[in-house]
Amino acid sequence: RKEVEQDPGPFNVPEGATVAFNCTYSNSASQSFFWYRQDCRKEPKLLMSVYSSGNEDGRFTAQLNRASQYISLLIRDSKLSDSATYLCVVRPPGAGSYQLTFGKGTKLSVIP
Amino acid sequence: EPEVTQTPSHQVTQMGQEVILRCVPISNHLYFYWYRQILGQKVEFLVSFYNNEISEKSEIFDDQFSVERPDGSNFTLKIRSTKLEDSAMYFCASSRTRGEKLFFGSGTQLSVL
DSSP states (O other), X not given: OOSEEEOOOOEEEETTOOEEEEEEESOTTOOEEEEEXXXXXXXXXXXXXXXXXXXXXXXXXEEEETTTTEEEEEEOSOOGGXXXXXXXXXXXXXXXXXOOEEOOOEEEEEEO | OOOOEEXXXXXXXXXXXXXXXXXXXXXXXXXXXXXXXXXXXXXXXXXXXXXXXXXXEOTTOOTTEEEEOOSSSOEEEEESSOOGGGOEEXXXXXXXXXXXXXXXXXXXXXXXX
């Protein structure tokens, strides 16, 4: 089973639409969860951390369900500039763990 | 906003040659990392470095790879004898503490011919 699994997409949505991405992770003891954004052939950039209670940052809402090992990202009122690949990222368990485990990403294209 | 700087942006080399990829992490950061991304694949962890030693490495980071912080500002990744499958985008990253946000550099695209 892949460590972090995402629907690769692509998701093609019109401007103003609401779109949701899902992610599952295999290690139930994983500690921390994030959504990163990656533009074509650029570096990943942190979009938001994901907390157990769910959290919102403007048009973006992230949810975590530890029981189902499931993370989601909701984007409301999509903008053209939201077009990118969205990476689900997990920090494995272990006090000494430094690494982040990335999903392969879900590609979003927002169409005018 | 402070940046992680990587040089060169592109590196082309022949199979079997040694390459050194260079990074200047953010100045007050203490934790340094290398990740790579093969075209069309996911970003993969290679190694983390703290207090002048490797703190964690993945199974990708074999004996052909090494890291060094030769002075107070640079952080390098050396591949001793490159293989075709080493072709990838290599990202350097740094963070102030272990649990804090990682700042990634813009990457070095390595092409092994």
